[in-house]
Amino acid sequence: MKTVFMGTPDFAARSLEALLKAGIKPRLVVTKPDKKRGRGQLLQPTPVKIIAEAAGLSVVAPQSVNTPEFLEQLRLLAPDLIIVVAFGQLIKKELLQLPPQGIVNVHASLLPKYRGAAPIHRAILNGETESGVTTMLIDEGMDTGDMLLTAKTPISSDMTTGELHDILADLGGKLLVKTVRAIKAGNCPRTVQNHNAATYAARLNREEELLDWHKDAAELHNQIRGLSPFPGAYTMLNGKRFKIFRSQIAGHSDECRPAGEIISVDNGLLVQCGRGALHLLIVQPEGKNALAAVDFLRGAKLQKGTILG
Numbered sequence: 001m002k003t004v005f006m007g008t009p010d011f012a013a014r015s016l017e018a019l020l021k022a023g024i025k026p027r028l029v030v031t032k033p034d035k036k037r038g039r040g041q042l043l044q045p046t047p048v049k050i051i052a053e054a055a056g057l058s059v060v061a062p063q064s065v066n067t068p069e070f071l072e073q074l075r076l077l078a079p080d081l082i083i084v085v086a087f088g089q090l091i092k093k094e095l096l097q098l099p100p101q102g103i104v105n106v107h108a109s110l111l112p113k114y115r116g117a118a119p120i121h122r123a124i125l126n127g128e129t130e131s132g133v134t135t136m137l138i139d140e141g142m143d144t145g146d147m148l149l150t151a152k153t154p155i156s157s158d159m160t161t162g163e164l165h166d167i168l169a170d171l172g173g174k175l176l177v178k179t180v181r182a183i184k185a186g187n188c189p190r191t192v193q194n195h196n197a198a199t200y201a202a203r204l205n206r207e208e209e210l211l212d213w214h215k216d217a218a219e220l221h222n223q224i225r226g227l228s229p230f231p232g233a234y235t236m237l238n239g240k241r242f243k244i245f246r247s248q249i250a251g252h253s254d255e256c257r258p259a260g261e262i263i264s265v266d267n268g269l270l271v272q273c274g275r276g277a278l279h280l281l282i283v284q285p286e287g288k289n290a291l292a293a294v295d296f297l298r299g300a301k302l303q304k305g306t307i308l309g
Contacts, residue, residue, distance in 0.1 A: 001101070001184045004079040005048075006030040006065070011169045012085035013047035015106055018173025019083075020055055024180055027077060032088055033061040066092045074098055081183060083176065084138060093140060101183055103138040106172040108165075110134060110150055112198035115143035120168060122201040124161045125208075125226035127218070131155055131164060133172040135179040137190070142200075147191045149182070151175045158248065160228040204231065211235045211244070213260035213309050217276030221247050224278075232284070235260070235308045242308065245290055246282035253277035260309040265302055268293040 005016055005026040019026065029052035034043040045053075052059045062070045071094060074082075081101040084091065096103060109119035111134040116122075123131045132152035139145040151171050155164060182188035204227070211220055211233050224247045227233040232243040250270055257263055257272045264270035269280040284290040285300075296302075 001080045002027050002078065003180070004028045004030065004074065004077065004082045006082065006087040007048045007085040008032045008046045008088045009086050010047045011108070011165065011172070012087065013051045014169040015085045015173040015176050016048055016051050018177050019180070022177040024177065026057060027079065029057050029059045030065060031059065031061050033063065065089055066095060071095060071098070081180070085172070091138060096138060096140065104148065104179060105136050105138045106176050107134045107136055107143055108168045108172065109201065110152065111136060111143060111147055112193040112195065114201040115198055116201035117203045119201040120165050121161050121204055121226055123155065124159065124164060125222055127222045129155050131168065133168050133175050135175055144193060144195065147193055148188055149175055149179050158225065160225045160246065162229045209233055211309065213271065214274040217249050217273040217278050220273055220278055221249050237308055240286040242286065243284040243290070244280050244282070245284065248279040248281060250277040250279050258307060260307050262302065262304055262306045262308065265297055265304055269297070271308060
């Protein structure tokens with residue numbers, strides 16, 4: 001079975017690695033063009049391109065996969081199946097109809113929940129206790145195609161988006177291998193999604209990064225871990241951004257104190273919330289690197305009673 005793989009970031013690279021380890025070698029790998037990154041603004045290849053070239057695969061990076069020129073290239077290759085994982089380009093109808101076995105996608109949620117661009121972030125932000133991956137057939141809708149296989153994983157109360165991302169990336173690679181093998185064998189299940197049960201995982205916006213200390217400690221804890229490591233939740237300290245990447249719900253709080261007040265600096269930062277309190281464990285002052293809160297306090301000389309926000 002001739003396959004084409006389309007993907008861009010690390011999440012997709014894990015799926016490509018899993019396919020290669022299973023002996024499933026795509027005839028062509030499609031990724032996004034190299035981008036300038038870092039202080040030197042040097043062109044950097046995508047994680048998928050790095051894996052593909054190391055494996056000796058043919059790699060292309062078109063500006064769009066929907067151009068007549070690229071579609072003709074695919075027709076000449078005549079793939080039986082196209083695999084798309086976190087590719088980052090819209091796939092239009094003409095391309096959808098090209099491979100006889102369809103286009104398979106690895107989506108980082110248990111569909112029909114969390115369709116859309118930010119399923120991992122949204123699961124953590126909403127305090128979900130379970131997530132997973134779904135392989136599905138792409139159609140013209142937003143993650144609305146028929147489901148093939150699913151795999152689940154628990155979400156612990158302190159797990160960050162970055163940690164869940166890595167778990168789902170590996171889980172997705174394994175599930176993709178099972179899916180491709182089942183399609184090849186002709187026995188892959190196919191289930192129509194329950195559209196009435198669908199939820200949407202919208203892209204993050206900048207306003208969601210700012211912490212409102214009047215909220216419940218549990219909600220703020222989910223916001224912090226849901227935005228960690230990227231883009232990072234923040235508050236204001238002495239007129240500058242103060243990012244927080246890891247926190248822990250505290251057993252002690254004083255509801256009479258104002259929200260955002262630092263109520264202890266003895267063993268890290270303890271901050272009063274609208275209800276409950278939070279221990280801030282990993283922080284990043286503006287213009288500096290992230291570090292443990294206890295290390296930050298050694299040089300910051302921050303006093304009890306300081307108000308954040």
